[in-house]
Amino acid sequence: MIELETESGMADTMAAKLAGVTQAGDEASLSDARHRVRASLFGEDPNRPKRTIGRFTLLQRLGEGAMGEVFAAHDPELARKVALKLVHRDRSDSEAARARLLREAQAMARLSHPNVVTVYESGTHEGRVFIAMELVAGVDLRTLFGGEHTWRRVVEVYRDAARGLAAAHAVGLIHRDFKPENVMIGEDGRVRVLDFGVARAGDDWVPASDSQGTARGDLLTHELTHTGVLLGTPAYMAPEQFTTGETSARSDQFSYCMALYECLYGRRPFVADNLRELMEAHRAEARVPARSEVPRAVAAVVLRGLKADPSARFPSMDAVVAALDRCLAERRRRQRQLALGGLTGGALIAGYVVAAPPLAGDPCVAGEAAIAAVWNPERAAALGEGFSHSGTTDAVKIWQRIAARVDDYTGAWARGHADACEAGKITGEQARRVAELRMACLSDARRELDETLKVLARAEPGMIFRGVQAIADLPPLARCADSEALLAAVPVPADPQVAVAVEAIRARATEARALRRAGLSARALDEVARLVVEAAAVDHAPLRAELDLLAGQLEIDTARFDAAATTLERGFWSAVDSGHDEVAARAAVALAGLVGGRQAALEVGLGWARAAEALIRRAHLSSALAVALRRSKAQMLRVAGQPERARGELDAAMVALRAAPEVDELDAAALLRELAGVALDQGKPEEAAELIEQALGHARAAFGEQHPEVGRALRLLGNSFYFSGRREEALRTYEEARRIAELAHGPDHPEVGDALNGVGATLDELGRDDEALAAYETSLAIRRKHLGENHPDVAGSLGNIAVTLAKLGRHAEAERVTRQAGSILRAVHGEQHPEIATNLLHLANLAHVGGRHAEAAELAREAVAMFTASLGPEHPDVAYALSALAFILLDANEPLAALEPARRALALRTRANPDPLLVAESQLRLGEALWLSGQDRDEARELLRAARAGYAAQAADRVAGIDKWLNEQGVEK
Known part of the structure; x- marks a missing residue:
């Protein structure tokens, strides 16, 4: 009776084809001990089969720590090197320990942040836990700052490490062993926190000292660099870790500030030779050297983080990052004032610098002019005027929200441009190349903003309400600071003529994307269709892939689902063939939701999802795309009748969203609505209502009270009320x-x-x-x-x-x-789709009411077959069709024929998360069939009594009719 609202957003062989690998058989390997002895005595045997752990082939041993050994390994699925940590047996010598370590690794795998080393996979090998992660080529911070360095460079690097810690804390992970050796700076210049080897997801930490059989007195004399007896490296541990074993985000903060202090001042703040002395030293306040070039503002940040009382430290690592940002920004501002003073002979002349023409060839000055040309007070006023005269309710308030978002976006753009300018001054070919790519990326983002503002300037009523979302959908600027992703991008064509043609078409595609953001997908599709024709004459496969992706997305928007599947698949393979990984991944994500969700082909949809996962991991694509993939998987799992798995995907998406530096109200509202939809699937309308109320809070904060997005959330809330009666x-x-x-x-x-x-x-x-x-x-x-x-x-x-x-x-x-x-x-869907099966059941019911029992039964059987083929034999909708068939056959006086569908329906409905009323209905149908066929009166009586009790508890108005039938048949209640 009611349509549930859902968000729109090949098997493993596809991923194998994508990576260019084939399946390999199991390979024999020596035990860990025999391998180490043989390698140390004789070296590597070239004839010995390569040692494998899971699917990973070990290449060389990189080192060993308290937690385990680390190897360089080859991942055949993604065709790249990884770092593989094999945890020591004494760290995972029980099921509980292994489960904890695996949970911890899985939590890390859900965390995607540029300043945290990426964890790809975890598992067990011969009773030992292994963790496969990103292999970083670079140096740790102990090595990096071993020589001379400026305080600014130290703070900038450690500030990035603080961002990584903050991201981990946001998903419930505590590092517990932060020190300079556990932070690396890669050859790409990116800082990554690694070796969460003693981290623990959750709050179930138990002090390790007792379990290790070490007396408290022995611990107090332990060397300060020893790791493993306590969880963490003692020299960097917070006081509460020694006294109570308590660890938290604030104990990580203490360790972080200890490492930062050491790097800034060349020594540690607390002098001690063993743990007893260190615990006594912690009672005193840390002090900085009397003479130091480190600014007092930086010192104040470090000293606050070293407070013995955790409550006196910063409330979070995010607050530490903000404080360090202020220190860096303040110094830049003061330096700029001094420089200006020098230019004017010591007396600043108001307006002199502003009035002076920009220096020719200075990209930083040109950048300021470029963003000002796109967003300035004059344009804002003109757009605001257009909105105010549109006649649309709340148009002025909506424009204010749009303008605030544009302010934020252009502010971030300006900061990104300034950072890129600074990076461009670094010597080295790769550094210059990265700076050029960052500038090009920022230029593309500026053009996307410009075109979107042009479309919004039309101030059409429907477009006005899409305005906030249109700005939210602009390209994320964080991608312009991702050196690795920029270097991996598809290069421009070498042929100058081809390059010019490609650039012209891409510029027009920007206009089409702006139309789509504003909700004008039909118009955008017409324009893209013309571009596809023009691109066919240009010898550049990446461009054709980009246009196919955009066309496929627009075809989904306009309900041309079959055409969209064809277009997106063509774009996917064009992107794969040309190495355009981001486009291939986005096409695969769209295909997963379309084919697996809308077209209900679960296995094919999951194949596309697998391909998308491989591409996202291989190309280090954005966490936003990973969230979109989880939403697509959730959509298809809902259609497949697997709400629990769908809930798992959406929960993981929410964790990833909250781990982002800033959580957008719109993204949070969308995920909460989808979680509410899953709750309705699970028969939990009250829980759904709570989730939708949260989504409404986000929507009202982002849009106001009268926005259509609020109305959409209210429709879903109406659904939850409907299903809860x-x-x-x-x-x-x-x-x-x-x-x-x-x-x-x-x-x-x-x-x-x-x-x-x-x-x-x-x-x-x-x-x-x-x-x-x-x-x-x-x-x-x-x-x-x-x-x-x-x-x-x-x-x-x-x-x-x-x-x-x-x-x-x-x-x-x-x-x-x-x-x-x-x-x-x-x-719309072809001949085999669940919605067609539902339509057949409606026809069966009408034939049944009309007394055409044979026709009704045949239609119901066809529906059973179609549900089974499209959704699988265990899907709840199969039980609906079977129950309908049994009812029709019983009414046609064919109780023997009704037995089989009635029994199958009951079996399906009594499995995971049964609905009591549906179970009672199936018990009634099977009980009737058994009683009327005379097959097993005892079982029939038991089922009929259970059915009556179920109806009495769930739908008491039906009991009188059941009692009447039982009395007619002489069944004792």
């Missing part, structure tokens, strides 16, 4: 959603039609059938006008109308409308 609340909520949509768009907008569909469903349940039919028919008229005849939403309205017509006794009309809906669904 709170019909009057559902009706009021749907009506409020309709009111907001009408206020924003007028009375015949598709969102008004969507709200009216919910109104109709609720009126239907309240027994107000004529009013329900009127609401459905208005919704259908709106949908037909805007979506065309062959759209799934049109079919949904027709299906609802048919059900209500049947309730009103207008069965011939109901059957005609149901067949009409089926024709639309076949045109």
